[in-house]
Amino acid sequence: MASNIREKHVAVFAFPFASHPSSQLKLARRLASAAPTVVFSFFNTAKSNRALFAELSCDNILPYDVSDGLPNNDVFVGSPLDAINLYLPGAEEELRRAVRVAEKDTGLKITCLVVHAFFWFAADMAEEMNIPWVAYWSAGTCSLAAHFYTDLIRQKTGSKGPDDEITDLIPGLKVVRLGDLPSEVVFGDLQSPFAIMLHKMGRNLSRASAVPVNCFQELDPDLAKNLSSKLNNFLHIGPSNLISKEKTPLKVDEFSCISWLDNQKTRAVAYICFGSAFTPPPRELVELAQALEETKTTFLWAIRKDSNKHFPEGFLERVSANGMGKVVPWAPQEEVLNHVAIGVFVTHSGWNSVAESIAAGVPMICRPILGDQHLNAWMIERVWGIGLRIEGGIFTKHAARRALEQLLSSSKGPAERIESLKHLAHKAVAPSGTSTQNFKSLVEVVISGSA
Numbered sequence: 434m435a436s437n438i439r440e441k442h443v444a445v446f447a448f449p450f451a452s453h454p455s456s457q458l459k460l461a462r463r464l465a466s467a468a469p470t471v472v473f474s475f476f477n478t479a480k481s482n483r484a485l486f487a488e489l490s491c492d493n494i495l496p497y498d499v500s501d502g503l504p505n506n507d508v509f510v511g512s513p514l515d516a517i518n519l520y521l522p523g524a525e526e527e528l529r530r531a532v533r534v535a536e537k538d539t540g541l542k543i544t545c546l547v548v549h550a551f552f553w554f555a556a557d558m559a560e561e562m563n564i565p566w567v568a569y570w571s572a573g574t575c576s577l578a579a580h581f582y583t584d585l586i587r588q589k590t591g592s593k594g595p596d597d598e599i600t601d602l603i604p605g606l607k608v609v610r611l612g613d614l615p616s617e618v619v620f621g622d623l624q625s626p627f628a629i630m631l632h633k634m635g636r637n638l639s640r641a642s643a644v645p646v647n648c649f650q651e652l653d654p655d656l657a658k659n660l661s662s663k664l665n666n667f668l669h670i671g672p673s674n675l676i677s678k679e680k681t682p683l684k685v686d687e688f689s690c691i692s693w694l695d696n697q698k699t700r701a702v703a704y705i706c707f708g709s710a711f712t713p714p715p716r717e718l719v720e721l722a723q724a725l726e727e728t729k730t731t732f733l734w735a736i737r738k739d740s741n742k743h744f745p746e747g748f749l750e751r752v753s754a755n756g757m758g759k760v761v762p763w764a765p766q767e768e769v770l771n772h773v774a775i776g777v778f779v780t781h782s783g784w785n786s787v788a789e790s791i792a793a794g795v796p797m798i799c800r801p802i803l804g805d806q807h808l809n810a811w812m813i814e815r816v817w818g819i820g821l822r823i824e825g826g827i828f829t830k831h832a833a834r835r836a837l838e839q840l841l842s843s844s845k846g847p848a849e850r851i852e853s854l855k856h857l858a859h860k861a862v863a864p865s866g867t868s869t870q871n872f873k874s875l876v877e878v879v880i881s882g883s884a
């Protein structure tokens with residue numbers, strides 16, 4: 434029998450929380466269309482796979498389900514971080530089991546692991562299988578550097594506190610406030626499964642055959658230069674939101690955000706959204722709402738419906754009656770950010786939001802909540818100069834007022850700087866751009882199948 438043309442088999446391990454699976458499926462689709470004869474098996478929890486693959490399917494990507502760590506049919510109650518800590522202890526065994534199933538189904542041995550960098554144990558698996566380990570970092574270069582240099586950072590930190598600003602703590606980053614590092618690096622619960630995983634990832638990352646990141650190298654040239662000297666094929670291939678433009682069925686704008694924006698005369702509308710997983714505490718929502726009313730800022734606010742009850746009395750009625758604001762449960766974020774009416778993005782500074790804001794050239798007001806968000810906010814304010822971290826880190830009426838006034842009227846600096854970053858981002862993903870070239874190198878590693 435002629436040998437099957439589909440002889441390469443790539444395993445993609447999704448980190449099944451927040452927006453990670455969809456960002457990894459984007460990467461898988463991009464690879465799958467660059468290497469149409471390769472079979473991709475996509476390992477993810479059943480619930481997440483159902484949602485992802487209901488929207489679209491792709492010929493050479495096969496979904497495989499792995500357990501979320503809950504006993505059968507149990508419904509999870511707890512925080513998102515609890516869910517992660519429940520999933521992690523069994524993850525390696527589950528993924529190994531599912532890989533055997535996929536190999537049996539397809540009749541093809543796995544020839545490359547393209548996994549979320551979090552799954553550091555894939556380094557051991559790839560070594561056993563004698564295939565490349567591609568460790569994908571779906572966030573910014575800055576947070577990856579913090580995890581890669583965790584041991585060095587812990588050595589240098591000594592007895593310093595969260596408010597201390599330290600120079601040359603991370604190679605390629607002139608100064609950083611200690612409290613803005615991801616909490617798993619110095620101050621949080623360093624023994625949680627999540628923190629341990631990140632630490633092991635940092636220690637093992639140099640074993641990867643390639644480390645692609647969802648960022649463009651012109652954004653942080655110094656960090657990129659340093660990590661390139663430490664990692665194999667450290668490849669900036671993003672921002673992915675500017676790439677996967679093949680028309681996937683866009684969620685319709687069911688709450689008419691765009692037509693509402695079309696009708697705004699101002700170009701200083703604030704778009705507010707803290708992502709899908711977390712919301713600031715009720716007291717802060719009140720303070721922000723009051724600041725919006727007092728500054729007469731026109732705004733579009735995307736927030737889960739169950740949060741509406743926390744708004745000040747009469748707020749929703751007033752802003753809808755006087756046309757100052759629109760509150761919706763969901764907004765088509767990229768289209769909103771690219772609308773001319775938008776003047777500022779009030780965000781939790783999660784990486785996808787930051788990348789989308791840069792790609793659209795919209796300055797940010799940051800209210801970071803967890804993970805890499807604090808470090809992203811530091812970069813936004815202090816390194817890139819394209820926005821502000823809310824003073825004191827939480828919304829008070831006073832701090833929110835100041836931030837809105839500063840970004841919407843007085844200071845043109847952040848808007849100009851983000852416009853030039855926007856330009857660099859678009860250039861990076863153009864046909865001859867750095868991210869496009871780096872992606873070609875990544876495809877070579879993935880299809881070479883040799884470690």
Ligand SMILES: *[C@@H]1O[C@H](CO)[C@@H](O)[C@H](O)[C@H]1NC(C)=O
Binds near residue numbers: 632633636637640
């Ligand atoms: C990978 O991580 C493990 C667990 O932290 C560690 O023992 C090992 O030394 C690391 N490997 C390398 C090459 O650093």
Ligand SMILES: *[C@@H]1O[C@H](CO)[C@@H](O)[C@H](O)[C@H]1NC(C)=O
Binds near residue numbers: 604659660662
């Ligand atoms: C990157 O930083 C490390 C740690 O400080 C240093 O040893 C190394 O020389 C740096 N590499 C480059 C190319 O600057």
